[in-house]
Amino acid sequence: MVDAVSEVLEIPATEIEPPPAFGAKIRADFISGMGKVDGRFVILLSVAKVLAVDEMALLADLAEGGAMRD
Numbered sequence: 001m002v003d004a005v006s007e008v009l010e011i012p013a014t015e016i017e018p019p020p021a022f023g024a025k026i027r028a029d030f031i032s033g034m035g036k037v038d039g040r041f042v043i044l045l046s047v048a049k050v051l052a053v054d055e056m057a058l059l060a061d062l063a064e065g066g067a068m069r070d
Contacts, residue, residue: 009035009037009042011035011036011037011042011044015035015036015037016033016034016035016036016044017033017034017035017036018033018034019031019032019033019034020034029046029049030045030046030049030050031043031044031045031046032044032045032046032049
């Protein structure tokens with residue numbers, strides 16, 4: 001679930017580069033690549049990796065608990 005979507009883009013495969021190596025301090029396993037659109041770079045996220053299944057379940061539990069307290 002998202003709060004808002006500002007734009008949906010179709011990016012040709014020729015304009016997508018592999019994810020950059022940020023080093024050990026920054027977690028980047030959820031970045032599937034970098035796309036170039038109109039001269040600007042956009043980060044392409046792997047939806048399956050942004051939140052792991054257990055993290056999504058935890059958020060769902062928190063949302064249900066928060067709704068019950070309101």
